[in-house]
Amino acid sequence: MAAGGKTKVDTISTGSLTISTILVIAILLVLSGDVEVNPGPLTRQSQLSSSGQLVYPTSNTEDNPSVPGLGELTALMQSLRADISTLRNEVLDLRTEMKELNIKDELVKIREDIQCLKGADRDLQTEIDDKENRLRQNNVIFYEVNESQNNTEDCEVTIRDLLKTALNIKDSVDDKIIGIERVGASNWNEKNKSNQTPAHTSFFHQIKS
Known part of the structure; x- marks a missing residue:
């Protein structure tokens, strides 16, 4: 009976070990399967496709809790792409308008x-x-016409007399057609006791001979 009891105990121990081993293997398989389903956040290299463009995950934050804010980032990128497309269209429209000008x-x-x-x-x-x-x-400038120091009318009288004689001008029309003005300030020469300031003469009307 002792021998028979020992055999039964050995069988129960062996069975318990087998069940424990099976449970451990099952747990490992489950854990291994969970790793396959959730590999963790994508690296930059894994996000690059063969064309060189960045590939964004299609799952939201709720589906992939290991990447917080991914949904907002994806929405922002889509908004930026839309803005860039709008700008391109506006530039094309401006180019067309410039060509039409x-x-x-x-x-x-x-x-x-x-x-x-x-x-x-x-x-x-x-x-x-x-x-x-x-x-x-119609202008004549006379130089070196002598006159006294205190009487500048001597020069004007001399010029008028000369013009009336040379051009046969009557005294009644003398003042109407001849204008005389001094050019510059008085130039009195104390040594020669004379003033020889140039005189500018203008003819306002055509003189008929």
């Missing part, structure tokens, strides 16, 4: 206007030169 025609018109202004400027300059030449023809 008649910039060349505007430049041609501006050049024509500049040429017209240059022509008008030349005409005005010619007219001014012509008038200045005519004014010079």
Whole structure:
């Protein structure tokens, strides 16, 4: 009976060991399966596809609790892509509008206007030169006409008498057609007791001989 009891105890021990081994193997398999299902956060290399573009996970934060904020980051990237696409369309529209502008025609018109202004400027300059030449023809400057120190009218009287005699001008029209003014300040020479300030004479009307 002792021998029979010993055999029974050995059998029960062996059976318990076998069950324990099976349980340990089952737990290891379960754990191994969990690792396969949840491998952890993706590395940068694993996120790169064969084309070189960044691959973003499709699961939300709730599905992948090991990567917090992934859903917000994905939404932000999608928003940025949409903004970039909008900017590209706007740039294309601007390029089209610039091509449609008649910039060349505007430049041609501006050049024509500049040429017209240059022509008008030349005409005005010619007219001014012509008038200045005519004014010079109606002006005479007399130099070294003697006069006394306190009587500057001596020079004017001398010039008027000279012009009336040379041009046959009557006394009644003398003041109307001849204007005399001194050029500069009085130039009295104490040594020679004379004043020889130049006198500018203008003819306001054409003198008929």
